[in-house]
Amino acid sequence: MVISEADFAKSSIMAAMPLARILGVEFVELAEERAVMRLPDNPDHYDHTQNQHAGALIVLAETTSGAAVFNALGDRLKLALPVSLDARVDHRQPFSGPVVAEAVLGEEWRTALTELEAGGQPEFPVDVALRAENGSTTGTATITWMLRPHP
Numbered sequence: 001m002v003i004s005e006a007d008f009a010k011s012s013i014m015a016a017m018p019l020a021r022i023l024g025v026e027f028v029e030l031a032e033e034r035a036v037m038r039l040p041d042n043p044d045h046y047d048h049t050q051n052q053h054a055g056a057l058i059v060l061a062e063t064t065s066g067a068a069v070f071n072a073l074g075d076r077l078k079l080a081l082p083v084s085l086d087a088r089v090d091h092r093q094p095f096s097g098p099v100v101a102e103a104v105l106g107e108e109w110r111t112a113l114t115e116l117e118a119g120g121q122p123e124f125p126v127d128v129a130l131r132a133e134n135g136s137t138t139g140t141a142t143i144t145w146m147l148r149p150h151p
Contacts, residue, residue, distance in 0.1 A: 009070070010030055013066065013070050016066075017063050019059050020060075023042075024039070025063050033068060033105040034102070034103065034104045034105070035064050035065070035068040036064070036102045037063060037064040037100070038098055039057070039101070041096075049094060051094035051095055052094070052099055054089060057091060057130060057141070058087050058141070060130070061087065061130065061141030061143060062141075064101040064103045065084075065103040065126035065128050065141075065143040068104070069082045069105070072105055076117075079117075080121075080148055080150060081150065082146070082148075083147075084144070084146075085145065087141065087143050087144075088142050088143075090140050090141070092139055095132060095139070097132060099132065099133070100133060101141070102128065103143075104127075105126060109124055111124065112145075116149070121146060121148060125145075126142070126143050127140065127141070127142050128140065128142070
């Protein structure tokens with residue numbers, strides 16, 4: 001069996017994110033500068049209100065943004081390791097049921113790449129939309145990443 005480049009990237013990302021595996025986070029889509037992932041509904045991950053726990057939402061958002069960064073870095077992974085520095089989640093209403101997260105790298109990403117290639121250690125935000133499976137956006141997250149050059 002031949003494994004595709006996309007499947008290799010997905011398995012590498014999940015290998016680096018053990019908590020995401022424990023929570024059952026799944027890939028929906030992985031493109032050049034975009035990742036979409038899904039947190040399944042699991043009552044074992046509910047909070048005291050019987051909704052998705054905020055900690056599970058942070059894992060979903062960080063994993064999704066990290067997948068977009070890791071995939072977009074491609075061969076530049078030889079230059080730097082992506083490290084998350086900060087995670088903020090705003091969930092405007094409780095999530096019950098599966099949650100889908102989408103991260104799209106923006107202009108800050110392109111600026112960070114330029115800085116990395118010039119020998120810097122850039123930091124940049126990645127915004128993540130959090131949606132109920134029916135498509136309604138009910139939350140957002142921002143994960144701040146740093147590209148730490150290898151010694």
